[in-house]
Amino acid sequence: MRKIKVITISRKRIFQALTGGVALIALFVLAVVPLIGGATNLVATVTGTGTAKLVPIYSVATEEKKVAISFDACWGAEYTDDILEAMDKYELKTTFFLVNIWLEEYPELAKEISERGHELGLHTVSHPHLGGLSEGEIREELTDNANLIEDLTGQKPKLFRPPFGEYNNKVIKVADSQGFQTIQWSIDSLDWMEGKTAQHIADRVLDNIGPGDIVLFHNNGEHTVEALTPIIEQLKKDGYEIVPISELIYHEDFYIDSAGIQRKK
Structure with a gap:
């Protein structure tokens, strides 16, 4: 057996x-x-x-020494003319993300930003916490923002930066369905923070910047203009080209990895 x-x-x-x-x-x-x-x-x-x-685009994977600097405008305009003068001095074009509450208060300045050749992006109507809104409310924030920018300047925005840098899947999906690419930043200059001097701001940016980075500034930071001069001059000395965000990012055949880095397929 x-x-x-x-x-x-x-x-x-x-x-x-x-x-x-x-x-x-x-x-x-x-x-x-x-x-x-x-x-x-x-x-x-x-x-x-x-x-x-x-995830939105935080930075771009590139071997080219290209970076983008950007400005969010949602309060005040005391220093904006000086920023524009600095951009003209160094023959630079950048990206400004504008909120309707700012546009309604400074329509002529918005036109001037556009006429000087700078790119305009969406930053919503009222600068809300978008994650707490419905899809319809988010869509209205973006559509009304885009319409006012186009009405005032003739530009049709293609980029969108969420207020406070806050986003979730709902926010990104609604923006994408409307044809807007969601943009964050890889370096926050902290020019909005009290107690930060121009030197602090410049050091923070220059110590961290590399190819493909997107830097966040604000149009009405007290020391932003003063910090821009050493930042721009050092970047130029190091061989960097400063471009609007739309000239830094890829527009086809790309993916965004889990860290928010946009890469070519």
């Missing part, structure tokens, strides 16, 4: 086999998903819950 050999598999071994398979699947997803991209060029990070997290 034949003896039947019984093979005993411990629970521990079964668990190891299962977790090993899951790990292989996870590695496959991480390797392949960024290469696939999507119809809208929005690439998600796969989380443990299966939720796809969308």
